Amino acid sequence: MHIATSPAFKDNAHKALGDAGLQKALARSGPSFIARRAAAVAHLPEFERLRETARDIKNHAIANLDFYLEAYEAKVLAAGGKVHWCSTADDARDAVLAICKAAGAKTVTKGKSMIGEEIAINDHLEQHGITPVETDLGEYIIQLRHELPSHIIAPAFHLNMEDWEEAFRESHTDLPADRQFHERRDILTEARTKLRAKFLAADVGITGANFLIAETGSSVIVTNEGNGDLTQTLPRVHIVLASIEKCVPTLEDATSLLRVLARSATGQDFSVYTTFSTGARRPGDLDGPEEYHVVLIDNGRSAMIGTEFQEMLRCIRCAACMNHCPVYGAVGGHAYGWVYPGPMGSVLTPGLIGVDKAGHLPNASTFCGKCESVCPVKIPLPKLMRHWREREFERHLTPAAARTNLGLWAFVARRPSLYRLATRAAAFGLGAFGRRRGRFNSLPFAGGWTKGRDLPAPEGDTFFARYAREQRAGRV
């Protein structure tokens, strides 16, 4: 497993704010994702109703997940494939390695897979003498730079043109050193040539899955580059890595989810390649893999069923939540310290690596609610982050000062007359001191808070007092 730096979120975020390259990338790319999604949604009048449909399909699938997974496995077997049930990341790593070893694999090409990152399959293969090659362009440079993706659909979100050029010059030393990179196309062309040779040489291809379909036993991948298709078509063995919650009943169910997926993710009406793979090469086929394996991974999902976090299993990994998140937009993906960044990561990561390690993440939220409002399967992400905060508090993981202050606040808040007295005094006091400037840029005991922002000065009165006055005047 990757060593999570989530416990150091505060330091990570601090560094990210001072990282000029990252800030340049965030300023460029954040707004474009938001605009593209908005345009795609505006062109589909049914979009809001489709979100409800998508939510209902995933709820139905999860409520009957045991049934659909068994139905799915039966179909995979009938199509000449095999399903490997893996409860943990270790089980999954071993299953993949065993298949690769049996195939005598030396190199493995890979399509983009977040569950692959989650189980750190590349490290495991490398430790056993097998070379994994990422083929998604973004994943490819991440691998060259020995990084984790900073975004779930745009792994190289944090990089700029000069980073690409540097990594390509360092890694492709067989090419002329004086070659020029005038534009993005030059990078793309070099990567295409380099990777074409890898596609043709690979013994095994590993892809993820956006969906598994119980009706047909199919795995579905969605890409724009075509790398996933080359990965699953050319090598002799195809391995699908999929977590259990990817399973949906029928082609129609998957289709309805696909209608909201690309629009929410990249703002495309549909991705370039949406491919349904079902089993191994059939008699008479001229191409396609001879072996088809599905490594079906739980790794903490089943433990979320029946808890307040079950709704998170609806997630279809579109990244709309992080694209619209002010916190992600300020610090980028690496600050979150593990595989899944942004609001979906703030809910998922504590569930997968423990709230003791990832407790900062659900706290790193302004609760603006934007993530929930754009989620294509309507996951109440802020509510779920609040649940993690409660769990953190229950387990006494919240820092002592925060606990004391919360306790103090609760004592006052539960005594209405005391609360009114205290807030009236505060509003009066702060109002009197701050009237001239209208805001405070530092306050005693709140230095941490005012370091990053100003506190607007109260206007001398409380909400309760004003409400009572308006009521008396008959205005409310």
Add this chain to the structure above:
Amino acid sequence: MLTAIRRGLRRGPLPQDQAAMLDGRLAGHPRHLIPARSQLPHPQQVDLFVRNVEKEFGTVDRVPDMDAVPGAVADYLATQNLPGSLVMAPHPELQAIPWSARPLLDIREGRAQATDAVSVQHGFAGIAETGTLMLPSAPERPVTLNLLADTEIVVLRASAIVGAYEEAWDRLRAEIGAMPRNVMLVTGPSRSADIEQTLELGAHGPRRLHVVLVEDAGG
């Protein structure tokens, strides 16, 4: 794993009547909400398909019948400065085309190799909703034709164009039956936005996608 899931769901295996209901849902595969945009008379669906292919950076050439396909292919290759040698799907409909009308076209039948510059594929269906081609694998429709060549040409009958994806699935179930090993839904040529989140065409798949649309639908 199933036990853990059921523990979360607070039940054992589904009772028989409920399992039968879900089996019925799988067999009946009910449709959900279908956007109105593609629910049009057929000629307008064809037009919508063409518009959407072009919107996604593909190109379309509408020809009156199968006999016109060799000329359309040869002319397209000439305008793109591409060589006249191509690898073609061994599909009976493509084999029946009078290719000898254009003797300069050098045609090999089979799967694509990495060295092939141009492929000709048989289009099973076109989906107007997003300008998407449905290309199911079969001995006569190899998958590599959709991936390895720089330029992919798809010969598609206008009568094979439907409105929504769901209509294409039903056509697949009716005409092919069991799910083919591979079904690609292709919308335009390959692309990537991984460099600075800016779209560039021509990633790992074809750089060009050209549809030769055969107007066999009448009208």
